[in-house]
Amino acid sequence: MEDMAQMNDFDLIALCKQYKKHLGKHELDASWIGESTKFKVLDSLLPALQEQEDRVLLFSQFTMMLDVVEVYLKQKKIRYLRLDGSTPVTERQQLIDRFNEDQDIFIFLLSTRAGGLGINLTAANTIILHDIDFNPYNDKQAEDRCHRLGQKKTVKVIRLICRNTVEEGMLRVARAKLRLGQDVTTANDDADDPQADVANLLQEAIGKVKEAERVKKKLNSKTLSAASNASSSAS
Structure with a gap:
């Protein structure tokens, strides 16, 4: 039983064909494939x-x-x-x-x-x-x-x-x-100089960091301005 538990459906059908006397009633004909x-x-x-x-x-x-x-x-x-x-x-x-x-x-x-x-x-x-x-x-x-x-x-x-x-x-x-x-x-094919390619990637990364810092400062400035206006209105 343990060996049979490891078998797939196809193996079980083959086993039924091999031992028709005892397992023949469980055998499926080839038409099942069409399902x-x-x-x-x-x-x-x-x-x-x-x-x-x-x-x-x-x-x-x-x-x-x-x-x-x-x-x-x-x-x-x-x-x-x-x-x-x-x-x-x-x-x-x-x-x-x-x-x-x-x-x-x-x-x-x-x-x-x-x-x-x-x-x-x-x-x-x-x-x-x-x-x-x-x-x-x-x-x-x-x-x-x-x-x-x-x-x-x-x-x-x-x-x-x-x-x-x-x-x-x-x-x-x-x-x-x-x-x-x-x-x-494609990126590798377009790179004539591997060192230049690395430099370009670093420059791109630095540019993104600088842009993020610029946006952050702008947001902080707007926040401080809004807080200052709110304080003036309250007084």
């Missing part, structure tokens, strides 16, 4: 992409989710490949080459971290982020798998975000982090 909002979106999205002759990289942070997507793709009879952290290094390039060369393989499933670096998949032109990473730069690295020399099509990036969930908050934070990173990079 997920994101899979309902995929149900309409993937056929449209196939019709346009697009090819897809689908990323998820979680290998368990890739397991579920595999069940869905098998149910739909869609050809796919998969690469995640458990894929032997010796097999990774073979999978990449196979996807790039075989136009009939429509979708490549990748874990965000494992598929984020050192992989060239320009045969695909559509990226689907099934779930976003807490670190937006991991997602950016995943997106770059299509943005490579030799890409001939316009690259589309689709993020599946559930409304009114924590994912919306994660997306806001991720966008803020990316904007901050861009601002810092």
Whole structure:
């Protein structure tokens, strides 16, 4: 029971299939996957992409989710490949080459971290982020798998975000982090002389301090004047 308490729903369903005699009555058929909002979106999205002759990289942070997507793709009879952290290094390039060369393989499933670096998949032109990473730069690295020399099509990036969930908050934070990173990079690029840049920042800070002091003195002066007028009126 303790081991089962650590299992997720997908693991429990697999266990029911494995021990049909005792647990078969609890087994769910593959149709339960279609109840997920994101899979309902995929149900309409993937056929449209196939019709346009697009090819897809689908990323998820979680290998368990890739397991579920595999069940869905098998149910739909869609050809796919998969690469995640458990894929032997010796097999990774073979999978990449196979996807790039075989136009009939429509979708490549990748874990965000494992598929984020050192992989060239320009045969695909559509990226689907099934779930976003807490670190937006991991997602950016995943997106770059299509943005490579030799890409001939316009690259589309689709993020599946559930409304009114924590994912919306994660997306806001991720966008803020990316904007901050861009601002810092731009500031660094514009600085011809690092020492001059530091001096400018110090001058700006000193200017703000002086302005604050000026405003403070002005307010104090007004306060004293008002107090003096009040005293004169009282006498």
